[in-house]
Amino acid sequence: xxxxxxxxxxxxxxxxxxxxxxxxxxxxxxxxxxxxxxxxxxxxxxxxxxxxxxxxxxxxxxxxxxxxxxxxxxxxxxxxxxxxxxxxxxxxxxxxxxxxxxxxxxxxxxxxxxxxxxxxxxxxxxxxxxxxxxxxxxxxxxxxxxxxxxxxxxxxxxxxxxxxxxxxxxxxxxxxxxxxxxxxxxxxxxxxxxxxxxxxxxxxxxxxxxxxxxxxxxxxxxxxxxxxxxxxxxxxxxxxxxxxxxxxxxxxxxxxxxxxxxxxxxxxxxxxxxxxxxxxxxxxxxxxxxxxxxxxxxxxxxxxxxxxxxxxxxxxxxxxxxxxxxxxxxxxxxxxxxxxxxxxxxxxxxxxxxxxxxxxxxxxxxxxxxxxxxxxxxxxxxxxxxxxxxxxxxxxxxxxxxxxxxxxxxxxxxxxxxxxxxxxxxxxxxxxxxxxxxxxxxxxxxxxxxxxxxxxxxxxxxxxxxxxxxxxxxxxxxxxxxxxxxxxxxxxxxxxxxxxxxxxxxxxxxxxxxxxxxxxxxxxxxxxxxxxxxxxxxxxxxxxxxxxxxxxxxxxxxxxxxxxxxxxxxxxxxxxxxxxxxxxxxxxxxxxxxxxxxxxxxxxxxxxxxxxxxxxxxxxxxxxxxxxxxxxxxxxxxxxxxxxxxxxxxxxxxxxxxxxxxxxxxxxxxxxxxxxxxxxxxxxxxxxxxx
Numbered sequence: 059x060x061x062x063x064x065x066x067x068x069x070x071x072x073x074x075x076x077x078x079x080x081x082x083x084x085x086x087x088x089x090x091x092x093x094x095x096x097x098x099x100x101x102x103x104x105x106x107x108x109x110x111x112x113x114x115x116x117x118x119x120x121x122x123x124x125x126x127x128x129x130x131x132x133x134x135x136x137x138x139x140x141x142x143x144x145x146x147x148x149x150x151x152x153x154x155x156x157x158x159x160x161x162x163x164x165x166x167x168x169x170x171x172x173x174x175x176x177x178x179x180x181x182x183x184x185x186x187x188x189x190x191x192x193x194x195x196x197x198x199x200x201x202x203x204x205x206x207x208x209x210x211x212x213x214x215x216x217x218x219x220x221x222x223x224x225x226x227x228x229x230x231x232x233x234x235x236x237x238x239x240x241x242x243x244x245x246x247x248x249x250x251x252x253x254x255x256x257x258x259x260x261x262x263x264x265x266x267x268x269x270x271x272x273x274x275x276x277x278x279x280x281x282x283x284x285x286x287x288x289x290x291x292x293x294x295x296x297x298x299x300x301x302x303x304x305x306x307x308x309x310x311x312x313x314x315x316x317x318x319x320x321x322x323x324x325x326x327x328x329x330x331x332x333x334x335x336x337x338x339x340x341x342x343x344x345x346x347x348x349x350x351x352x353x354x355x356x357x358x359x360x361x362x363x364x365x366x367x368x369x370x371x372x373x374x375x376x377x378x379x380x381x382x383x384x385x386x387x388x389x390x391x392x393x394x395x396x397x398x399x400x401x402x403x404x405x406x407x408x409x410x411x412x413x414x415x416x417x418x419x420x421x422x423x424x425x426x427x428x429x430x431x432x433x434x435x436x437x438x439x440x441x442x443x444x445x446x447x448x449x450x451x452x453x454x455x456x457x458x459x460x461x462x463x464x465x466x467x468x469x470x471x472x473x474x475x476x477x478x479x480x481x482x483x484x485x486x487x488x489x490x491x492x493x494x495x496x497x498x499x500x501x502x503x504x505x506x507x508x509x510x511x512x513x514x515x516x517x518x519x520x521x522x523x524x525x526x527x528x529x530x531x532x533x534x535x536x537x538x539x540x541x542x543x544x545x546x547x548x549x550x551x552x553x554x555x556x557x558x559x560x561x562x563x564x565x566x567x568x569x570x571x572x573x574x575x576x577x578x579x580x581x582x583x584x585x586x587x588x589x590x591x592x593x594x595x596x597x598x599x600x601x602x603x604x605x606x607x608x609x610x611x612x613x614x615x616x617x618x619x620x621x622x623x624x625x626x627x628x629x630x631x632x633x634x635x636x637x638x639x640x641x642x643x644x645x646x647x648x649x650x651x652x653x654x655x656x657x658x659x660x661x662x663x664x665x666x667x668x669x670x671x672x673x674x675x676x677x678x679x680x681x682x683x684x685x686x687x688x689x690x691x692x693x694x695x696x697x698x699x700x701x702x703x704x705x706x707x708x709x710x711x712x713x714x715x716x717x718x719x720x721x722x723x724x725x726x727x728x729x730x731x732x733x734x735x736x737x738x739x740x741x742x743x744x745x746x747x748x749x
Contacts (some may be wrong), residue, residue, distance in 0.1 A: 062109050063120045066138050066191050069148060070201075072098040074184030074612055079179030091173035095180045095660065096159050102187060103152035106145070113145040117578040121193045121257050135255055139193035142576050143407065147190045147333060150411050152324045154418050155183050157550035161422055162317040164546035165429060169315075175215060179321070182208035186326050188492035190333065195244055195254040195263070202240070202294070206233050212316040212322060225310040226316050230608065232307040236297020243290030249342075250275065250283055256337070281353070285716075288342045288354035292361075299331030300388045301395060302365045308388055308646055313382040316425030319380055324387050324421045325414040332410050336403045343402075351486050355399045359481075361394025361640070363490035368644070370500035374507070378435050379424045382508050386461065387417060389497060393477050396490050401480030404573035408565045409473035411572070415561060416460035416470060419554035423454035426543040426551065437511035438623040444513040446540040451513050453551040459510055460558040462502040462608065465601040469562030474498060475600050476565065476573075482596060495603060502607025502642045507615045515619030561591045567593060709714060 076098035080091050123137030126599065159179060166175050185204035193199035207230075214226025248254050251268040253261060260267060272284035300308035311323050322328070335342060335358060342354045369389035376382045390413050397406035402694070428449050442449040460468040463475070478498070483489035517650070519542075565572040567587045574581035581629055589595065614628040630637040 060112060060120065062105070062112050063122055063138075063140050066109065066122070067107065067139055069102045069109075069152070069186035069191065070184045072102050072184070073180045073187065074145075077177050077181035077184060080173060080180055083177075085170065085171045085173055088172045091176045092159075095176040096163075098180060098213045099152060099156045099159055099183055102183070103149070103156050106148035106152045108150050109140055113140065113142050114575070117142055117575065119257060119578075123193060123258055129398075132629075134196070135194065135258070136197045137193035137255060137258075138191040138197075139257060140191070142361070142578060143333075143336060143403065146411060147577065148187065150414050151183070151186055151326050151579050154414055155321060157232060157553060158317050158321045158325075158418065158422065161320075161425070161547050161550045162315075164544045165317055165425055166315060171215070171519040175212075178208055178211050178215070179317075180323060182212065182327070184331065193256050195247065195256065196339075198337070198639040199240065199244060201297070202330065202334075203237070205330060206230065206237070207324055209311070209327055212318040213311045215314055215318065219313065221310075222313040225307075229307040229311050232304055232360070233297040233530035235297070236293045236304050239290045239293025240295075243287045243293070245273075246283070246290065247287050249599070250287070264338065264340045268665065268690075269340055272341070273344045278603070282346070284341055284344050285353045287356060288338070288352070291338055291341070292354065292358060295331030295334045295395075296361065297331070298334070299328050299391045299395070300365075301331070301361050301392065302368060303646070304651065305365065305369065305388050306643075309381050309384040312378065312384050316380065316421060316428060316654060319384070320418045320421035320425065323384065324417040328387060328391060329394075329410050329414060332391065332398065332406060335395070335398050336407055338401050339398070340399075351484075356486055357399075358395050358482070359399025359486075360489050362392040362399060363493040364392070365389065366392030366396065366497040367493045367500075368392075370497040370504070372640050372643050373504045374500060375627070375637050376504075377438055377641075379427060379437050379508065379512065380421070380435060380439075382437075383417070383420050383424060383502060386420075386501065386504070390417065390461070393474065393494060395495070396481055396494055397477040400484040400486075400490060401477065404570075405476050405480050405578040407576055408572055409475055412473040412561050413462070413556075414560040415554055416457045416468075417552060419453060419457035419558055420461065421645075422547070422551055422554065423450055423457060423566070426450040426547050428453075429543050429547070430540050432540075436623070437508060438620070438625075439518060440512045441518045441619065442513070442514040443540060447513075449542055449548045450551065453555040454513070454553040454744070455509065455546075456558055459504045460562075461605050462505055463498055463600065464608075467559060467562075467606065469558055469560075469565075471600075471604075472562040472566050475597055476567075479593060479596050480599060482592065484657050493554060495600070498605045499607045502604045503611045506608050506611025510612065510615035510619060514616055516621070516696075518621065518623050522634070525660065541544070599633050 073095075073680045076094045079094050083091050096251065119139065119141040121137055121139035123135050125133040126136045127134045159176075162179065169175060174371055182205060185201045185208060189198055189205060192201060210230040213229050214222050217226070218220045244254060250272055250592035251263045253263055253268075256264040258265070262268065269284065270286065273282050275283040277283050277286055297304045308323060312319055314323075315348070323362045342358065343352050366389045369392065371385075371391065373382050373385035376385060390409070394406045394409050394413070397409055399639055408721065426447065427440070427443060427450060430443070431440060434440065456468075460470040465471050478491060478494050482488065483496055484490065487620065567590060569581060569583040570586050570587075571581045588597075591630040618628075620627075624721045625721045626634075627637060642648065
C-alpha cells in the first residue's frame with residue numbers, strides 16, 4: 059500500500075494534537091499557541107497536497123480498514139480512504155484553513171482568550187479532516203459530532219454576550235435534530251448490511267452487493283430501504299448545511315468571531331452536509347430502474363432549490379454585513395444540493411470548492427471591514443470605505459463578482475452555470491432550474507446592494523456612537539478611524555481572491571478537468587465543447603441575469619446612496635411590508651416560536667405538573683397514607699390496647715394485693731376473721747329467727 063494512504067491519519071491527527079497542546083497553554087503564551095496551530099495545519103496541507111498529487115497521477119480509490127471494537131463474535135471496523143473527492147476536499151480545507159489561521163493572528167490579537175481560540179480552531183480542523191478521510195459512516199459520525207461541538211464552542215466564543223450564547227445553543231440543538239435522523243439511518247443501514255464501512259473489497263455498504271440488497275428490499279408504500287436510509291442520512295446534511303427547514307441556526311451563528319464565520323460557516327463545516335451526500339451518493343442514486351432518478355435525489359434537488367431561492371430573497375433585506383453573507387451561504391449551499399440532485403457529484407462538488415474560496419474571501423473581507431470600522435457591522439453605518447480600505451475593497455469586489463457569477467473570468471460563473479445546465483436538462487422537472495435562475499438574479503442584486511452601502515457613497519454618521527471608538531472621534535464621524543487592515547489579514551485576502559478567479563478554469567466546459575478527476579475519467583479539452591447543445595444560450599441567459607441584478611442593484615443603491623443611517627432602504631420605500639417580512643426572515647423563527655417552541659413549552663409544563671403531582675405525588679400520597687396508618691396504629695396501641703391492658707393489670711394487681719392481705723400467714727388475723735364471720739352468722743340467724 060502507498061505510504062500516503064498509510065500516513066493519511068496524520069492529516070487530522072496533527073491539528074488534534076495541536077488542540078491538545080493548546081489546551082495546556084496559559085493565556086500569556088499567545089505566540090506559542092498560534093505557532094503550534096499554524097504549523098500543524100501547514101504540515102497537514104503539505105500531506106494533503108501529496109495525496110492530491112498521488113490521485114492526479116493515479117486516480118483510484120484506496121482505503122485502509124482495521125478492527126476497532128468487538129461485540130460478542132462481531133468486530134466493528136473503522137478505516138480511512140483516499141480517492142479524488144477526498145483529496146480535493148483535503149487540499150481545500152487545509153489551504154483555506156491555513157489562510158484563516160494566519161488571518162486570525164491579527165484579527166484576534168487583542169482578545170484575552172487568544173490561546174483558547176486557536177485551541178478550538180485546531181480541534182475543529184482535526185475533526186473536519188477526520189470526517190473527510192473516513193471510510194466508515196461510524197467514524198464519519200464521530201468526527202461529525204466533534205465538528206458540531208466545536209461549532210458550538212466557537213459560535214459562543216464570546217459567551218459573555220447573551221446573543222452569542224443563545225446562538226451557540228440554537229446551532230447545537232438545531233443541528234442535533236438533523237443528526238438524529240443521520241443516527242437512525244446509520245442504525246438502519248447497519249441492520250440491513252451488517253457494516254458501516256463504505257468500501258471493503260466488495261463487502262462495503264456503498265458497494266454493489268449491499269446497494270442491490272437495499273434497493274430490492276421494500277418497506278411499504280412503494281419505497282425501497284435504500285430510499286428510506288438515504289432520506290434519514292440526508293436529514294443530517296440538512297441540519298449541518300443549513301437547508302430548509304433547519305436553516306435557522308446559520309444566520310444567528312454570525313455572533314461568533316469573523317474567522318469562525320469564514321472557516322466553519324462558509325468554507326468547511328457547512329459544506330460537510332454536501333460532502334456527506336456526495337460520499338453516500340451511490341446509496342442516494344440507486345434504483346431498481348436503470349436511468350431513473352431516485353426519490354432520494356429528487357428530494358435533495360427540491361430542498362436545495364427551495365433553500366436557494368428562499369435564502370436569496372431574505373438576504374435582500376438584511377443590514378448586518380455578516381448576516382447578508384450568512385443567508386448567501388445558505389442559498390449557495392442550496393445550489394450545491396441542486397447540483398448533486400440533478401447533475402451528480404462532480405457538479406455539486408465543483409461549486410462547493412469554488413464557493414469555499416470566494417465565500418471565505420467575502421467573510422474575511424467583511425472581517426477586515428469590521429476591524430477597520432472599530433467593530434461596526436451595520437452596513438447602513440458605513441459608506442465610502444473604498445478610499446480608506448483599497449485592498450479590502452479590491453479583494454471584496456473579486457469575491458462579490460465570483461459569487462454573482464460574473465461571466466467568463468470568475469469561478470462562480472462556471473460552477474453556477476454547470477448547476478443550471480444540469481437542472482435545465484433534468485428529466486423530472488425544470489422548476490429547480492427556474493428557481494436557480496431567479497436566485498442568480500437576486501444574488502447579484504443583494505451583493506451589489508451590500509457593496510454600495512459599504513464601499514460607495516459618503517461616510518455616514520451612526521445613530522449611536524460606537525463605544526469602542528474614543529469619544530472625541532465618534533462625535534465627529536464614526537469612520538474617521540477607518541483604516542486598512544494589517545498584512546496578516548490582507549495577504550490571505552489576496553490569495554483567496556486569486557483562487558476565486560483561477561479555480562474556474564479547471565472546470566469550464568472547454569476543459570472540465572475537475573469534473574473528470576472526480577469521476578476518475580479523462581478530461582477532453584477543446585473550445586468546441588463550449589458549443590454543446592443549449593450551452594451558449596444558457597451562458598448568455600445566465601450572464602444577462604447577472605448583469606440585470608448588478609444593474610438593478612446599482613440603480614437602486616449606487617446611483618442615489620442614502621445620506622444617513624436612519625434613512626429608509628430603497629426597496630423598503632417601494633414595498634415596506636414585503637421588506638419587513640424579508641428582514642425578519644419571512645417570520646420562520648417566529649413561526650417556530652409560536653408552534654414548535656410553544657408546544658415544547660406546554661409539554662414541559664405538563665411534564666413538570668405530572669412530575670410534581672402525579673409521578674412524584676403518588677409516592678408522596680403513599681408515604682402520607684403510610685404515615686397516617688402508622689399514627690392510627692400508634693394511637694390504638696397507646697390509648698386503646700395499652701390503656702386497657704394497663705388498667706386491667708392495675709385491677710388484677712389491686713385484687714391480688716387485697717387477697718394477699720387475707721393470706722398473709724398471721725394466725726391472729728385468721729382468728730379475728732373467723733370470729734367476725736361467726737358473729738356475722740349469729741347476727742344473721744338471730745335476725746332471721748325474729749322475722
